Amino acid sequence: MIAFFIDQTLIFLVVILPMIRFFPGAAPLYVSGSPALSSSSALPLVYAYTTLLAFLLSISYWTLTEWLAGGQSVGKMIMGLRTVSTSAKCSLSFSQSFFRSVPKSMNMLLVIDCVPLMNPKGVGLRFSDKAFDTRVVDWNSGEE
Numbered sequence: 631m632i633a634f635f636i637d638q639t640l641i642f643l644v645v646i647l648p649m650i651r652f653f654p655g656a657a658p659l660y661v662s663g664s665p666a667l668s669s670s671s672a673l674p675l676v677y678a679y680t681t682l683l684a685f686l687l688s689i690s691y692w693t694l695t696e697w698l699a700g701g702q703s704v705g706k707m708i709m710g711l712r713t714v715s716t717s718a719k720c721s722l723s724f725s726q727s728f729f730r731s732v733p734k735s736m737n738m739l740l741v742i743d744c745v746p747l748m749n750p751k752g753v754g755l756r757f758s759d760k761a762f763d764t765r766v767v768d769w770n771s772g773e774e
Contacts, residue, residue: 634734636705637691645687649680685735692731697724702769712769726762733758 695703700721701713713730715722722730733743733756743756759765 633703633705633709633711636708637695637703640704641688641691645684645691649684688735689728689731692734693724693728696722696730697727706766706769710769711766713764713766716763716765722764726764729762730758730764 692703696706696713699707702711706712713722714720715726733739743758745757755765
């Protein structure tokens with residue numbers, strides 16, 4: 631979970647802050663989520679485009695880092711974790727990386743995806759890990 635927060639902080643610093651800088655009219659929306667803060671008629675369109683761009687960049691970050699770096703995002707590297715394909719005990723395929731990244735890029739899906747982690751009797755796998763045959767392991771020892 632700490633690795634996820636490291637990655638989310640990195641995405642915020644690299645994606646969201648520059649968007650606020652280059653689209654200052656959308657800044658109140660990112661901060662408060664209230665479109666009533668601005669009277670500009672173009673603001674909803676700017677907000678829609680910047681939200682879509684942030685979503686696409688977030689999915690790209692999660693997919694490409696885990697796929698190209700052998701199952702490791704920056705946060706996982708720092709924490710010594712790695713995501714592997716359970717069936718092959720090897721690095722993730724592009725499709726596994728992509729479909730694991732979708733819930734991480736959409737907050738509501740992430741909450742639903744992580745529900746199994748809250749079960750003390752469960753094996754600690756997210757729904758997406760079960761669906762796409764992946765598992766997060768300790769990078770150094772290879773254990774869960």
